[in-house]
Every structure is written in C-alpha cells, then in structure tokens.
Amino acid sequence: MDTLEVALGARSYPIHIGAGLIGDRELVGKTITAEQVLIVTDTTVAPLYLDALQRSLAERTCRTHVLAEGEQHKTLATLAEIVDTLVAENFHRDACIVALGGGVVGDIAGFTAACYQRGIDFVQVPTTLLAQVDSSVGGKTAVNHPRAKNMIGAFYQPTAVIADIGTLTTLPPRELAAGLAEVVKYGLILDAKFFGWLEDHVEALLALDADALGHVVRRSCELKAMIVAEDERERGRRALLNLGHTFGHALESLGGYGRWLHGEAVAIGTVLAACTSVELGKLTVSDAERIEALLDRFGLPTRANGLSERAILEAMAIDKKATAAGLNLVLLDAIGTGIIEAAPPDELLLSVLADLAAN
Ligand SMILES: NC(=O)c1ccc[n+]([C@@H]2O[C@H](COP(=O)([O-])OP(=O)(O)OC[C@H]3O[C@@H](n4cnc5c(N)ncnc54)[C@H](O)[C@@H]3O)[C@@H](O)[C@H]2O)c1
Structure with missing residues (x-):
C-alpha cells in the first residue's frame, strides 16, 4: 500500500492506495474512527463491495443508504433522502459518512456531510478510476441543477481516501476509459513525461494491469494533491484541473446527462x-494530433456529432467557471503546460466548435 498526503494544515488527510484495502480491517478500522457510520453507495456497487466494507467496520453502528445508480440522481432530492436517513437513524455530529462508489456517490455523500448538522466527517472509498484519480481527492462536493452541472455544492474535504484499486477489475470498459480521460488531463496540464508514459502503456491499462493502474492512480493523486494544497478554493492554479471541462460540462448538459x-x-x-490552443498559435498541430490519438x-469519443455550435457556446456561458468578467478557459501552451486564459472571441470558438462538434 502507498499513502500520500493532501497537505492542508489541520485539515490534511491521507490517500491510501492499494489492492484489497476495503477488506483490510486494520486499515479501515483506524481510518474510520466514528462510532456511527452511514455508508452511502449505489445499486451497482452495493452487491460488489458493501459486504466487505461492512465486515471491516464490524464493531460500529453501521447503516447503509443505497442510491439509484447514475448522474441523473445527483440532485438535491437525493441529498434530502440521505438526510432523512441520518435523521431517522439519529446520527450525531460525531458520525461519519462513508462514500463507497464512483464520483456521483462521492459528490453527493460529500455534500451531504458538509450540510448535515453544519458538517460531519466523511471518508471517500472510490471504486471507479475517475473517482480514484480525481473526484475523491480535493474536497469539491456538489449536486446538479437541472440546467447546470455541479451548480449547488461546497468545498468540503474528506478526512481520508481509501482507493482500493482491486475494485477496478469489475469496472465496465467504458467507465475505465472515462477515468482515463481525467488521467490524460494531468499529463497535459502538468506532466509531459507522464503523458508519454501513458502513450507507452495504453494496452497495459486497458488490460487492467495492476502495476500500470497503481502507477496511474498514484501519479494522478500526487499531482492533484499538489495543486489542491497550493490552491484549495480554486482562486488560481487549481482551475487548470478544468481542462476540457467547460466544453465538457456544456456537452453533458446538452446531452441530458445521459448521452456521454x-x-x-x-x-x-x-x-x-x-x-482552440492551436487556433491561438499556442499548441502545435502535431501535439494536438497526439492528444486526440491517445484519447482515441x-x-x-473525440467529437460531439449532431450538436449546434451555438447551443454549445450558450451552454458554456452557464458553466460556473464563468465569472462576471467573462469565461476563462484552460488551454495548452504545450503538452505538459496548461494555462488559464480569458476565452477568445466567440467567432473563434464557434469556428472550432463547427469543425469538431457539429459535423
Ligand atoms: N468532485 C470532484 O472533484 C469531481 C471531479 C471529477 C468528476 N466529478 C464527478 O464525478 C462524477 C462521475 O464519476 P464516475 O465516473 O465515477 O461516475 P459514477 O459514480 O456514476 O460511476 C460510474 C458507474 O460505475 C458504477 N461503478 C462504480 N464502481 C464500480 C465498480 N468498481 N465496478 C463496477 N461498476 C462500478 C457505478 O454504479 C456507475 O454506474 C460526475 O458527477 C462528475 O461531475 C467530481
């Protein structure tokens, strides 16, 4: 097992990474110390990993709240249902919520922990690659508004992350690939060498090679922990982690949170x-081709066929990364060097979108 730290002073916390950690009673027991524990999970993850986690928490008062699976349930209504469970079970301020699942479970459970009695402890036990490399670390918690993603939420750090890479063996290939998109992001914004390593290990990763997956989770968490420690509330460099997200959130919302x-x-x-970076003369065409080739x-997917470029642009303006001063975008100066810039004129964005999204 490897342990990294997210260094945030009194709110610092460990990220434990390894195979079989959910069943490690000693680790789980000393990481989750509360007497009352509510495990929040979903209908897909519960039959796979709930038993093992409950066994590791055997001596506690342990309750479970199982969510319907999927992004469309990441809503205030779901949060209210979890609060109903906490109240019905008489959970106190020193209780702990444990998020067992992917980013949807982690985001809802984390935001519920931030709200319940003005904040109780929570521990992330991420079971998707995306959650292990990204959403479980850094304390962004939220639910969606019907018109915009993650619109209602809080910065609220977990007290620990237990990333059991053994859980990735049951992940459907499409979900694995979705996590790899966030992994590619780290290479692009911060670490050209890591991007090159990914190019050399595509087959190993798709074959769920444990060493390759372990490296990916560790390196991604190191990079994320570094950025979060520097800029917890996204006043500066943390925004680099949004590479592809302003466009991406617009697509998710236009696709009804179901298409992609x-x-x-x-x-x-x-x-x-x-x-866009190529159009602005920042990135070379050959580097843009390398990026698309790796994702492919x-x-x-690398195209958003069938959407109008104007609809995408309008949806981007609603994204919460837009400020009164306008929209900022994360662009690339090179592979390994992300930059945050004011969005270029609409005409330029519309022409990029027309080339790539609308055909
Ligand atoms: N908080 C953050 O910093 C942050 C960062 C990135 C993404 N996110 C959020 O994360 C969410 C996406 O997370 P996700 O991709 O993990 O989606 P998800 O939570 O919907 O999980 C994907 C699917 O995999 C299933 N699943 C989970 N673990 C499994 C396993 N081990 N084996 C088999 N099936 C399993 C789930 O039931 C679900 O059907 C989005 O809502 C996104 O906004 C948050």
Whole structure:
C-alpha cells in the first residue's frame, strides 16, 4: 500500500492506495474512527463491495443508504433522502459518512456531510478510476441543477481516501476509459513525461494491469494533491484541473446527462481545448494530433456529432467557471503546460466548435 498526503494544515488527510484495502480491517478500522457510520453507495456497487466494507467496520453502528445508480440522481432530492436517513437513524455530529462508489456517490455523500448538522466527517472509498484519480481527492462536493452541472455544492474535504484499486477489475470498459480521460488531463496540464508514459502503456491499462493502474492512480493523486494544497478554493492554479471541462460540462448538459459519461464529455472537451490552443498559435498541430490519438486509443469519443455550435457556446456561458468578467478557459501552451486564459472571441470558438462538434 502507498499513502500520500493532501497537505492542508489541520485539515490534511491521507490517500491510501492499494489492492484489497476495503477488506483490510486494520486499515479501515483506524481510518474510520466514528462510532456511527452511514455508508452511502449505489445499486451497482452495493452487491460488489458493501459486504466487505461492512465486515471491516464490524464493531460500529453501521447503516447503509443505497442510491439509484447514475448522474441523473445527483440532485438535491437525493441529498434530502440521505438526510432523512441520518435523521431517522439519529446520527450525531460525531458520525461519519462513508462514500463507497464512483464520483456521483462521492459528490453527493460529500455534500451531504458538509450540510448535515453544519458538517460531519466523511471518508471517500472510490471504486471507479475517475473517482480514484480525481473526484475523491480535493474536497469539491456538489449536486446538479437541472440546467447546470455541479451548480449547488461546497468545498468540503474528506478526512481520508481509501482507493482500493482491486475494485477496478469489475469496472465496465467504458467507465475505465472515462477515468482515463481525467488521467490524460494531468499529463497535459502538468506532466509531459507522464503523458508519454501513458502513450507507452495504453494496452497495459486497458488490460487492467495492476502495476500500470497503481502507477496511474498514484501519479494522478500526487499531482492533484499538489495543486489542491497550493490552491484549495480554486482562486488560481487549481482551475487548470478544468481542462476540457467547460466544453465538457456544456456537452453533458446538452446531452441530458445521459448521452456521454462525464469522462467522455471531458475527452471531447479536451480535444476542443487543444484545437482552440492551436487556433491561438499556442499548441502545435502535431501535439494536438497526439492528444486526440491517445484519447482515441483509450476508446474515448473525440467529437460531439449532431450538436449546434451555438447551443454549445450558450451552454458554456452557464458553466460556473464563468465569472462576471467573462469565461476563462484552460488551454495548452504545450503538452505538459496548461494555462488559464480569458476565452477568445466567440467567432473563434464557434469556428472550432463547427469543425469538431457539429459535423
Ligand atoms: N468532485 C470532484 O472533484 C469531481 C471531479 C471529477 C468528476 N466529478 C464527478 O464525478 C462524477 C462521475 O464519476 P464516475 O465516473 O465515477 O461516475 P459514477 O459514480 O456514476 O460511476 C460510474 C458507474 O460505475 C458504477 N461503478 C462504480 N464502481 C464500480 C465498480 N468498481 N465496478 C463496477 N461498476 C462500478 C457505478 O454504479 C456507475 O454506474 C460526475 O458527477 C462528475 O461531475 C467530481
């Protein structure tokens, strides 16, 4: 097992990474110390990993709240149902919520923990690649508004993350690929060497090679922990992590949160960001081609066929990364060097979108 730290002073917390951690009673027991524990999970993950986690928490008062699976349930109504469970079970301020599942479970459970009695502890036990490399680390919690993603939420850090890479063996290939889109993002914004490593390990990753997956989770968490420690509330550099996300969130919302998985929308958004960077003379055409080729080899979509460029642009303006001063975009100066810039004129964006999204 590897343990990294997210360094946030008194709110610092460990990220434990390894295979079989959910069943490790000693680790789970000393990481989750509360007497009352509510495990929040979903209908897909519960039959796979709930038993093992409950066994590791055997001596606690342990309750479970199982959510219907899927992004469309990441709503205030779902949060209210979890609060109903907490109240009905008489959960106190020193209780702990454990999020067992992907990013949807983690985001809802984390936001519920932030709200319940003005904040109780929560521990992330991510079971998708996307959640292990990204959403479980850094304390962004939220639910969606029908018109815009993650519109209602809080910065609220977990007290620990237990990333059991053994859980990735049951992940459907499409979900694995969606997580790899966020992994590619780290290479693109911060670490050209890691991007090159990914190009060399596509087959190993798609074959769920444990060493390759372990490296990907570790390196991604290291990079995310570094950025979060520097800029917890996204006043500056943390916004780099949004590469592809302003485009991607617009696509997710236009697709009714059903057409593309989050990571798939981010993959298309990353290609759009790369093409915009090329149009602005920042990135070379050959680097943009390398980016698209890697995403494609991971089996990710790189085009948003059938959408109007104007609809995408309008949806981008609603994204919460827009400020009163206008929209900022994460672009690339090179592979490994992300930059945050004011969005270029609409005409330029519309022409990139017309080339890539609307055909
Ligand atoms: N908070 C953040 O910083 C942050 C960062 C990135 C993404 N997100 C959010 O994360 C969400 C996407 O997360 P996700 O991709 O994990 O989606 P998800 O939580 O919907 O999980 C994907 C699917 O995989 C299933 N699943 C989970 N673990 C499994 C396993 N081990 N084996 C088999 N099936 C399994 C789930 O039931 C679900 O059907 C989005 O809502 C996105 O906005 C948040």
